[in-house]
Amino acid sequence: MSIELRHLGIGYGRRTLLDDVSTTFAQGSLTALLGRNGSGKSTLLRALAGLGPVASGEVLLCGRPLVQLSPLERASTVSFVTTDKVRIANLACEDVVALGRAPYTNWFGRMQRGDRETVARALELVGMSSFARKTMDAMSDGECQRILIARALAQDTPVILLDEPTAFLDLPNRYELCTLLQRLAREEGKCVLFSTHDLDIALSLCDSVALIDTPHLHHLPTREMVRSGHIERLFSGGGITFDPVSQTVRPAEKG
Template sequence: MGLEIESLTLGYRPKRKEERILQTGLTLRAGEGKIVALLGRNGVGKSTLLRVLAGVRVPLGGSVSLDGEELLRLAPAERAKRIAFVTTESVTVAHLRVYEAVAMGRAPYTGWFGSLSTEDERRVAEALEQVGMTAFREKTLDTLSDGERQRVMIARALAQDTPVMLLDEPTAFLDLPNRYHTVLLLRRLAHRTGKIVVFSSHDLSVALQLCDVLWVMGRDGVEAGAPDELLANGAIGRIFGDLPLHCGADGTIRWTVPFGDGE
């Protein structure tokens, strides 16, 4: 069945203020072994959707299920065995070793102060190998590049051993080669392990070339489908609204109005 989102309403209920609705009636599906890119302009609710899926925020309505089991009804510890969430915040704790950071992913099984079993250690070592960071296991996070730290965070999510991985802007602070390397890694993990991988992004070209499914979020909802399908029906182009931009079949963006003198 995979990940199922039914009639979800996203928004906020500030104290003493009128609630703010970002999205209503979202119904989406993500199947096993698929990598999904969540695209859209700032402020439409991408990060809020990911946080609701991860259980960090409570939706204003609707449900989220995995293989028929409603995730929002689970205790946090149980939900952490099903969904791993990588946020945009970079973990740079002084003197924290790569191995120790990845081992934190085993917390749902050991508790925050639990010791690692042989199986836990195997999972951590396997996660480091999957992201190509085994040789860095004794290095501290503050000595790593942005791309290397991102791989460590992905390894931590892998060590958590969940069927679903959510990532909020995993390529935001990376240079172009590392953006492709990171999404290629996520694509390979989804296809080889059967995990459902959903990540938010502004990198149209990367998403169009490497993802199985796109969720294109606008002010009026989300359109979901394969990249070529959403390119053909204009959903990708609608991200730009009234801006004079054209999105090519490969995800390249072109300014369609000639520049005048002094512009």
Template sequence: MIAFEHLTLAYGQRTLLHDTAAALPGGTLTALVGRNGTGKSTLLRALAGLDLPAAGEILLAGRPLRALTPRERATAVSFVATDRVRIADLTAEATVALGRAPYTDWIGRMQPADRERVAHALRDVGMEAFARKTMDRLSDGERQRILIARALAQETPAILLDEPTAFLDLPNRYALATLLRRLAHDEGKCILFSTHELDVALAFCDRVMLLDPPALHCLATDAMVRSGRIERLFAGSGVVFDARTRRVLGDADGR
């Protein structure tokens, strides 16, 4: 569903990825992990078509991303950024309706089928009761679900999310991860999200994509744990990772 070949990404004079390749099929949930500042957001933006790679080819459903028109791209991949939408006069329903923009006419007029898709997306994330609430009156977890509903309303086979569990408490992190896994497995979506929550990634994801500039490693979750790459990622950071239980136990001093 999402693939890239010979991909090179740079940020200013710094090379984040060099000549790397990976493929993510539909029906899978993948976590993108790595240390701060290693380029996770840059990679997601490139896969969404928002930033250009320095070299290489990105494919969406077998088609080169660079060859897609903006409308075609908007029907192939949706992107949930880290922005906190708190607009006082914007309702949750209106926010989700923005996902229908690739399918409406030139003045953005929605048809009954579009409204039904918005309602369906709200039901999918369990937020139909919040449709009339404005975004500034929702909690961080509720807003995150609304932004995911917007991506669902966009009806793309691929969904990219940048740090969707950031600022959420533990129950909401697990609830969100459960939702993403259900959407991937039940609806055949290809979902890739960046996260610092390694426990969540290893408990819920089918695959782990580990960014260790200028290399990228993408393996099934079990294979990634066995590879030892996660321990090497944390080496020297003071963080203790228990591969047997797949848990981050704290820093080396036990805190």
């Protein structure tokens, strides 16, 4: 297992988002994190990355308590792609990706041959080798998101967390990006966990689904999650209905 939650509790202020959550996310798996707006998806991801507080319990990354990892150890264990639009002008894409090598470079931050090879391979994996010398200010949102994922790959961590990676993409690019994440999990052996509102994509491409049902987290293999009724119950009151047979969502019928 790459991520283990033991009786985890998170929240902000006096509000509890998750309480007494215990589950594991395995190496080589792609997991979608679902939940209503404000349910704590981003807060959970930040806590798993060591960037947010944990109210109770603990997070283990690759068998080690997160709180015991030094900043350098954490940076070589987990990478995090945020939902923010990032466009770094005047910096070539390969240089943006090279930022992921920071935990491994020498005191002067100089790239060695192995670092450059890792950067080149990361760009190749996301299909962006031809963009190596281009700058992000002249690229589409989907292309920029691929570069940020390449930076996470160059960081060479067993765990990759992504917060709404498809938020600014059209439907074809959302499928293409999530297919890339699926391939990275299965072929590169990464533990990939990403938050999303794209229920159709999550159910068609992911190995498992983690569903925040405050203050609980239901985490099941995708087929079992569909049969469980959790998704239908959680989302049916929000103006949509979920068809467990076709595994699609549609606007709720008005009575």
